[in-house]
Amino acid sequence: MELLVEHVDVWAATIPDKPGALSEVLGHLCDAGANLQSIISRRAPDAPGDAVVFVTPLAGDAEIAAAAHVGFNVTHTLHSVRVLGRDRPGIAADLLARVADWGINLRGFSASTVGGQFVAYVAVDSKHDAERVEEILKRN
Numbered sequence: 001m002e003l004l005v006e007h008v009d010v011w012a013a014t015i016p017d018k019p020g021a022l023s024e025v026l027g028h029l030c031d032a033g034a035n036l037q038s039i040i041s042r043r044a045p046d047a048p049g050d051a052v053v054f055v056t057p058l059a060g061d062a063e064i065a066a067a068a069h070v071g072f073n074v075t076h077t078l079h080s081v082r083v084l085g086r087d088r089p090g091i092a093a094d095l096l097a098r099v100a101d102w103g104i105n106l107r108g109f110s111a112s113t114v115g116g117q118f119v120a121y122v123a124v125d126s127k128h129d130a131e132r133v134e135e136i137l138k139r140n
Contacts, residue, residue, distance in 0.1 A: 041053040
């Protein structure tokens, strides 16, 4: 199974939980040239009135400056590995079983498929665990 496996920085921001807030911050990133591959947003469970948004990737000075301007910071407590490959039934279960066999606990997981391809983000708590996930999933 041919996979592209790589560490990705995840950027996070707290935004108001109100109509248009997410569109506004994403618009700033777009205006700076960001071509985001993953966006996850949800209400902040411990902060009524706030929401949180996670994006990846951001690259280059203009994108990073725009992100900082609207409150984004690279996360230092969430480490993520992006996995791209050909979709097939059970791919997520197989990948996660390989990670679990090495005793690595997940912080989070998301995956989607489009046109016969899948993309998954495996989130763990430490850089060391992210490096181990990369090593495990690069083995065919």
